[in-house]
Amino acid sequence: MSADQPSRNPDPSAPPHRYTAALADAIETRWQQRWEAEGAFRQPNPGEPGFDAARPKFYCLDMFPYPSGAGLHVGHPEGYTATDIVCRYRRMHGFNVLHPMGWDAFGLPAEQYAIQTGVHPVLTTRRAIDNFRRQLKRFGFCYDWSREFGTVDEDYYRWTQWIFLRIYGSWYDAERGRARPIEELVREFESGEREPCLNPNAAEYTGAGDIASDKPVMPWSQMHDDTRRMIVDSYRLAYVGAQTVNWCPKLGTALANEEVIDGRSERGGFPVFRKPLRQWMFRITAYAERLLRGLDTVDWPESTRTQQAEWIGRSDGAEVEFEIPGTLPLRVFTTRPDTIFGATYMVVAPEHPLVDAALDYPGPETDVDALRAYVQAARNRSDVERQESREKTGVFTGVYVRNPATGERIPVWTADYVLMGYGTGAIMAVPGQDQRDWDFARAFGLPIVRTVQPPPGFGDEPYLGDGPAINSDFLDGLHVAEAKQRIIAWLEEKGVGRRRVNYRLRDWLFSRQRYWGEPFPIVWDERGRHHPVADDALPVRLPELADYQPVESDEPVPLLAKATGWLRTTAGEAGVRTLPPDAPVTREANTMPGWAGSCWYYLRYCDPRNAERFVGEAAERYWMQGTPPLRGGSVSTSPSAPPSANGAGGVDLYIGGAEHAVLHLLYARFWHKVLFDLGLVSTDEPFARLFHQGLITSIAFQRPDKTLVAIDQVDLVYCNAIPKDFDVGHGREDELLQLPSEVELAIYKAPTLKSTTQAEDEKQLVTVDRLTRAEIRWLQQDVFFYHESDSRLKRVDPTVAKMSKSLRNVINPDDVIAEFGADTFRLYEMYLGPLEAAKPWNPRDITGLFRFLQRAWRLIIDEETGEPRLTDGANGARSASECPSPDSPAANPIEKLLHRTIAKVGADVERLAFNTAIAAMIEFVNAATAAGGLTRSQADRFARVLAPFAPHLAEELWAKLGGRGFVSHAPWPDYDEAMLHDDEVEIAVQIAGKVRAKVVVPADADAARIESIALADAKVQEAIAARPVRKVIVVPGRLVNIVVG
RNA sequence: GGGCCUGUGGCGGAAUCGGCAGACGCGGCGGACUUAAAAUCCGCUUCCCCGAAAGGGGAGUGUGGGUUCGACUCCCACCUGGCCCGCCA
Secondary structure, eight states: OOTTSOOSOOOTTSOTTOOOHHHHHHHHHHHHHHHHHTTTTOOOOTTSTTOOTTSOEEEEEEOOOOOOTTOOOTHHHHHHHHHHHHHHHHHHTTOEEEOOOOBOOOSHHHHHHHHHHOOOHHHHHHHHHHHHHHHHHHTTOOOOGGGOOBTTSHHHHHHHHHHHHHHHTEEEETTTTEEEEHHHHHHHHHHTSSOOOOOTTOHHHHTTSSGGGOOOSSOGGGSOHHHHHHHHHTTBSEEEEEEEEEEETTTTEEEOGGGEETTEETTTTOBOEEEEEEEEEEOGGGGHHHHHHHGGGSBOOHHHHHHHHHHHTEEEEEEEEEBOTTSOOEEEEESOGGGGGGOOEEEEOTTOHHHHHHHHSOOTTOOHHHHHHHHHHHHHSOHHHHHHOOOOOOEEEEEEEEOTTTOOEEEEEEOTTSOTTSTTSEEEEOGGGOHHHHHHHHHHTOOOOOOBOOOTTOOSSOOOSOOOBOSOGGGTTOOHHHHHHHHHHHHHHHTSEEEEEEEOOOOEEOOBSOSSSOBOSEEEOTTSOEEEOOGGGOOOOOOOOSOOOOOOOSSOOOGGGGOHHHHEEEHHHHTOSSSOTTOEEEEOOOBOOTTGGGGSHHHHTTSTTOSSSSSOHHHHIIIIIOOOOOSSSOOOOOTTSOOOSOOOOOBSEEEEEGGGTTHHHHHHHHHHHHHHHTTSSSOSOSBSBEEEEOOEEEEEEEOTTSOEEOTTTSOEEEESOSOTTOOOOOSOTTOOOOOOTTEEEEOOOOOTTSOGGGOSSSOOBEEEETTTOOEEOOOOOOEEEEEOTTOOEEEEEEEEEOOOTTTTOOOOHHHHHHHHOHHHHHHHHHHSSOTTSOEEOOHHHHHHHHHHHHHHHHHHBOTTTOSBOOOOSOTTSSOGGGOOSTTOOTTOHHHHHHHHHHHHHHHHHHTTOHHHHHHHHHHHHHHHHHHTOOOHHHHHHHHHHHTTTSHHHHHHHHHHTTOOSOGGGSOOOOOOGGGGSOSEEEEEEEETTEEEEEEEEETTOOHHHHHHHHHHOHHHHHHHTTOOEEEEEEETTTEEEEEEO
16 A cells, blocks of 8 residues: 555544554455465365365356456456355355456457557556456455466467367257267268258358259269368358458458448548458357257346347248249248238348349349449448438349249349348348338338238238238238248248248357457468368467557458468478478468457366366366266267266356346357367356346536536535525526525535545535524535536536546546455445446445444454453343353344344345345444444354455454454354244234334234234224224234224 | 336435335434544434424325235336347348
8 A cells, every 4th residue: 555545544543453444454465465375265176185075166257357457447346246255155155166367368459559559468468467466366355366367378378279170170960959070070971971062051151042952963072172171161160251341451450330430440530341351250150049048048137148039039930932034033031921922022132142143134124223333332331321321222123023922023122221141131022011111112112012900090001910811812811820830831832932940140250350369270271271270289379570550451461461470381380280291381360359268268267277178077077067076087078979968057156247248158158069069068058157247337427418527627516505495507507506695605626536534625515604604504415516617606417427537437446445445345345236236336435334344343352452352241131140151142132133144144145135244244233332242252253254245354353363264264154043033023003004003922923813912902993993894914923904994 | 119127315225925115324413522623432314294392193115007905016008217239021
């Protein structure tokens, strides 16, 4: 703690052993050193010395941080404190606890920072990690730091690359519903068991709709090697595909849609083009159904499961073929095949092959110039731009198809509201039952036929609801669900359609043109074919690069292409066995995206130093599945062995932000399922229980027009003395504050983000009587003002806002720890409110938790001597003689309350309700203080209850009380169930729903007895006032409700 | 446009299964201690009305309806604030 930091209680006259910030700092750093020196939280693995197989396991994971140069913000310790409390609590219950921490350190921000400052990301990342580690250790979190690693460590990304190769070397067997090694596919082709044709389920081939149905022209053995390769590659779970991206030549990189504004880059304003780019893709779509179904097996927040399900976006419908005379049919996907009789025209995406065909071989009605102009304009527009305007645009292609249901010839249009990336890139337009089709038909004068009868009085708009079919031949009268079944059966019978499930999920674009990421373990030969680097040649190290400025180019050039010495090598040098050693090769110069490292880090924590395997089998099984370690050597896991029997399990508790609800959690599940299918991990899902901590927000101020005011941009004033019915003129911008004439304002700068008690010269706004100079305090209402630039005083309202640099409302955890200590910080964040809720940081409130720790300390420790001050057990008893044996308790209310506190805190920790657990401890300390103190046994047990929350203070108390070892290792105290119940309870008596009296009844009284006691009560009789009693409801232990006539 | 969440004193929040609304903390007010202040300790603190006080009465969990002996809690509609997804056929 630096000397100029403010600290609590600087008063030298305070007792020498008061719990001050300085004492907290001394206690906390001392215990942190002892924990570290003695390896207090080191958790051995099965088979290691000190491992206790008799204990149950608990794997509790935090989302590891991206170590930015800015250091921790207050959101990090929120989730980390929560898991820390649960881990400490479970450890005290005798669990083997795996509680690791590491660094998600590859990624864009470090690289951007390097570009700006010229400092290499290796250095900035190392510095940021050191700072994060220092900050986290200062919180006293019980991580097993011996398991720490970063995703940038060669020992780690070596295995990230290894897993990539496993995915690359796998295909998804749709019949068996799981991934298998690619060699098994090749064997099936060789044996003739499987027809050697392109993968019919490959997204990159289904768009056009034709290739997939091609039958093989020759057996596998006679195929050219390149043909075989193309077929095999079409099955790989990692494949090279062409994806249209936003390409910015000036920045030399592809940009996300969010980074492109009006066709220019958000940063720099450089032009951006849509360009197909050769990219590594993951066939995550193969897992769509598994990823969807798995959501039912995990204990996750409902909202997150819903979000993932919607992201996957399953829709059930049909694929229908519309005949085009003289060529292949146009295939569409629809969720409403029942409306096919109302399909009056077709629309294809501007990128659809049919459009190109129409341009190359225009029909008599094709307006080639208009079509070409429209298509070019549409293709160059980004998705974002396409969505900006809902105005329907489009051009007729000149092509007609035949509606298989009506037999009618209907026109094919192209329009950019149809997307090439979904379904088949073509739709049948049914304006009668679809808003978009309706709008389009209206705009271009196309016919509208209703095929579902709308309810009477329905307006001039498409009808999306249920109703009997009309104008639909044999479907007429059927409701939607039944009509769907009937028409699908009909389509299948006619051979022009089939039932089909479609997913919104797209394949995962996995390569970036950046420097600061994992290199791919792939090389390209001279003929442009990819080859894997052999497992034993890993890692493919990220080359040193002095210049990581983006490459300015019209053609995509990944940054690693600058490392020419690294880039061009030979197969032997690169460790590629599928080519002769002297064959020249070019390394894959793309890098993996930031998500890669976080897809499997939870597995590495189980066994982070393993040099032979990405995670040891026994360790993985023990921590992920809970299966006891197997004796007598290794288990055979042939890659093709079926997945282990149940596959249930995963990380027991995973806490992190909801911003990862979809991407990280979906990507990690995908990798995990591939590893599971290959028999490399033992569970089907990685995270059994997931929880999101809420965002910690801060304050900002809002002008009447709702614009936000940064807290230091204006001269803020804090006031709690405005008369409550005083109108401060909120409504008009230019209205000045007008106070009654006898009042003048004394205005001081407000200490908005510091605790008010520390502010000495930063006085609050007060109102002063002009005659007497006396301070006037009317009421308890917070009113805030600021000086506008014209120096007029105006009112602003405090509001909740995200912490941001621009609003100057960011809290630095280091400052808070310096002022109060880590234990207070931990308690404060946990006391703020429910863990999952968004909560505003209010510096004013921190002091309450600090005072609680002070009272807890003073309850047990004499502030003069620093030694325990304990009572003989008569505390709270009516008299010492009534309480013969110290903690026995019947007559000792503090003992009873302690039992209840132990029970309450334990139950609350289990349900992650830390705020109410802390409230219970505060109540206990207050009651015990009032009662005069605790016995040694009570103090001992209380220290253990406090330990998960304020571990440093608890260790200090424990040591002073003569406890052995660490309180962190002490068992959680027991409670006596009998102590939780009173002999007598006070229950409320309601007359007609209003509480009119309270009566005391024996706790075990039955309903009839309670009723008679209640009715006998004088107040009750008075309230009934001789009205007839209609009914009496008795809820034992709660209340009596008397219904009168 | 769709989906999800949210709304309780001056503030953060509590009420775990439909059963005494406001636990606990902050802030505020009053008191003790002190030359004084800070710190600490004690008491009061949802609002309104009556009362010197003890006490009594009424209202009350965003708004309006409903179910129920009883609703912060369940149902319907609406409003506020927030988050997510968006022409997904």
